[in-house]
Amino acid sequence: MNKEEQVLMNFRDLFNKLSWLNKSKMEESLKGYKPSEVHCIEYIGQNADSNVTILAEHFYMTRSAISKITKKLMEKGYIESYQKPDNKKEIYFRLTKQGEAVSKVHEELHQEFRERDKAVFEQVTEEQYDNMLDFIEKYSRHLDTEITKLCADLKSE
Numbered sequence: 001m002n003k004e005e006q007v008l009m010n011f012r013d014l015f016n017k018l019s020w021l022n023k024s025k026m027e028e029s030l031k032g033y034k035p036s037e038v039h040c041i042e043y044i045g046q047n048a049d050s051n052v053t054i055l056a057e058h059f060y061m062t063r064s065a066i067s068k069i070t071k072k073l074m075e076k077g078y079i080e081s082y083q084k085p086d087n088k089k090e091i092y093f094r095l096t097k098q099g100e101a102v103s104k105v106h107e108e109l110h111q112e113f114r115e116r117d118k119a120v121f122e123q124v125t126e127e128q129y130d131n132m133l134d135f136i137e138k139y140s141r142h143l144d145t146e147i148t149k150l151c152a153d154l155k156s157e
Contacts (some may be wrong), residue, residue: 045095045103
């Protein structure tokens with residue numbers, strides 16, 4: 001196995017371990033919530049003027065799928081829609097008090113996970129961080145280019 005394959009395999013393995021560890025705690029603390037709903041609540045709470053298009057782009061989902069999620073979140077009382085006085089066409093979302101409570105629980109869980117993993121990150125040097133961040137940025141830009149190409153191909157079909 002070459003180093004490229006090793007890196008990709010290790011990224012997948014690391015992601016799977018992290019997901020498995022975090023999932024049980026998330027399911028226990030956020031029982032009854034789907035991960036897509038919680039992440040949508042989190043994003044809306046952290047980003048003013050979120051709308052269906054912005055959410056779809058962020059989560060790499062269709063606008064239709066996001067519309068279904070936001071509709072459920074509104075029905076459950078976690079988000080509400082609003083319009084700006086100068087733009088009556090676009091619909092934006094913000095958290096309700098109930099949504100803010102879910103977001104707070106989610107953020108507390110992330111803080112707990114950071115504390116759990118702190119011992120590892122304290123050992124990482126600035127140079128190692130810089131190298132990892134540089135690699136992740138390059139790979140992310142490459143994947144963005146591939147996504148753009150794929151979307152262009154799908155639109156031309």
